[in-house]
Amino acid sequence: MFITIMVGTFVVSLFVNLVFMERFYIKNKREAIIAAYRSISEAIGSGDITSQEFDTEISHICERYNIEMIVLDADSKTVKSSSNNPELLAKILWENMIDPRMGERVIEETTVLDYGDDYTLQIDEDRGTGRQYMEMWGIVGNGNLVLVRATMESIKDNVTISNTFMIYVAIIAIVVGSVLILFICKKVTDPIEKLTKISDDMKKLNFEAKYVADNEYKNELDILGQNMNELSETLEKNIKELKSANISLKKDIAQKEEIDEMRKEFLSNVSHELKTPIALIQGYAEGLKEGISDDEESRNFYCEVIMDEASKMNIMVKKLLTLNQLEFGNESANMERFDIVELVRNYVKSASMLAKQKDVTVNFGDYPPIFVWGDEFKVEEVLMNYYSNALNHIAGEKIIDIRLAQNENHVRVSVFNTGEPIPEDSIGHIWEKFYKVDKARTREYGGSGVGLSIVKAIMEGMHQEYGVINYDNGVEFYFELETK
Numbered sequence: 001m002f003i004t005i006m007v008g009t010f011v012v013s014l015f016v017n018l019v020f021m022e023r024f025y026i027k028n029k030r031e032a033i034i035a036a037y038r039s040i041s042e043a044i045g046s047g048d049i050t051s052q053e054f055d056t057e058i059s060h061i062c063e064r065y066n067i068e069m070i071v072l073d074a075d076s077k078t079v080k081s082s083s084n085n086p087e088l089l090a091k092i093l094w095e096n097m098i099d100p101r102m103g104e105r106v107i108e109e110t111t112v113l114d115y116g117d118d119y120t121l122q123i124d125e126d127r128g129t130g131r132q133y134m135e136m137w138g139i140v141g142n143g144n145l146v147l148v149r150a151t152m153e154s155i156k157d158n159v160t161i162s163n164t165f166m167i168y169v170a171i172i173a174i175v176v177g178s179v180l181i182l183f184i185c186k187k188v189t190d191p192i193e194k195l196t197k198i199s200d201d202m203k204k205l206n207f208e209a210k211y212v213a214d215n216e217y218k219n220e221l222d223i224l225g226q227n228m229n230e231l232s233e234t235l236e237k238n239i240k241e242l243k244s245a246n247i248s249l250k251k252d253i254a255q256k257e258e259i260d261e262m263r264k265e266f267l268s269n270v271s272h273e274l275k276t277p278i279a280l281i282q283g284y285a286e287g288l289k290e291g292i293s294d295d296e297e298s299r300n301f302y303c304e305v306i307m308d309e310a311s312k313m314n315i316m317v318k319k320l321l322t323l324n325q326l327e328f329g330n331e332s333a334n335m336e337r338f339d340i341v342e343l344v345r346n347y348v349k350s351a352s353m354l355a356k357q358k359d360v361t362v363n364f365g366d367y368p369p370i371f372v373w374g375d376e377f378k379v380e381e382v383l384m385n386y387y388s389n390a391l392n393h394i395a396g397e398k399i400i401d402i403r404l405a406q407n408e409n410h411v412r413v414s415v416f417n418t419g420e421p422i423p424e425d426s427i428g429h430i431w432e433k434f435y436k437v438d439k440a441r442t443r444e445y446g447g448s449g450v451g452l453s454i455v456k457a458i459m460e461g462m463h464q465e466y467g468v469i470n471y472d473n474g475v476e477f478y479f480e481l482e483t484k
Helices: 002-044 052-065 086-097 153-203 221-289 294-326 338-350 352-357 375-393 439-444 451-462
Strands: 066-071 080-082 109-116 118-128 132-140 143-150 334-338 361-364 371-374 399-406 410-418 468-473 474-482
Touching: 002 052, 002 066, 002 132, 002 143, 002 153, 052 066, 066 086, 080 086, 086 132, 086 143, 153 221, 221 294, 221 334, 294 371, 294 375, 294 410, 338 352, 338 361, 338 375, 338 399, 338 410, 352 361, 371 375, 371 474, 375 399, 375 451, 375 474, 451 468, 451 474
Parallel strands: 361 399
Antiparallel strands: 066 080, 066 143, 109 118, 118 132, 132 143, 334 371, 399 410, 410 474, 468 474
């Protein structure tokens, strides 16, 4: 736009010059001739035509405007002349005084511009040379004849030179100006483009992008960028608080309707799950007391069983307490923004010893940082339950694949392990507390059937999707988190 305006300005200026400059020159030349004629007339009238002051004044006018002049007295004698050929000027003056066709110098064309009682202003063209002259002649004082003239050719030359020079100046100015304009505009538009991208990210509730000034000089755009950074931080903080408050509100509403039923179910499940380990502990303890076996190896076996069952009861009670807190809403989700890729990578690294003990290969790809909204500690607990579940049920090639799949507003975290798929009639029950697909195997590795219930409570507490998918060669558990 700036370049167009600049070019348009030069084009208009050039057009005005081409149309009006020659007229302007002619007007100035005309005024100069009239001024010279009047100066001569006043000098003749005052008797100063022979003075040094008059000579200096008339010489200055003639040199400045390229004017020729001659003054004749009543006897046709030359009184003053600025020409190198006063005889020619005298002849032209007398030819204008009498019939132009009578002299040897014939005027091809004469255009009278102005006339009065004692003067005539005209444009003449010499047929011999083809030149045009602006002339002013007349009778002043006591019969003195005066001729003042200037060639029109110099006017056209000056106009042509002026326009040509202006074209050159315009070309140079347009080129240099365009480069400067593009440079300056880039300095202005680059920060605006940055601010536009940041505002787009803010519109999508992505507050990671920040405005960084290119230099130390602080202008209005830099101040605007700083304000947008502060606004982004404020919005992120408020959205975080709103998300946490929204989740707490939803949980409170659901909690009031379900709390009584959950208490009854909790007591019933605890009673049922503790019966078997308590019975085993009681039986082996009574056997030790009654001395059923006197050898040390049998007593050690009885003690190991009691200790193992007590340890399993301790783990189960801790998980039940965790589940109880989640389901009763005593522990609200602390919503924050974190990198899920870093969380998964750190957990896989910390749990690598468990995989080595079972000779399991764990695969996790190289992903760029993906920021999500959620309770970081609870998300890690979900991942831990999926990972532990995969280790306990792995078979075949003994491979665990952890994958991340990102869509428009969510990222899916999936944990796949090779082995037997879950029976179809059990798919709908695995999220229930204390449900076990293979009770014998579950008891073998000390499972309580509470881990997936904890996953369910955490994901529903954050109002996010979770689930399981069967494959021919294994099982995939997944959960989703918001990225915006």
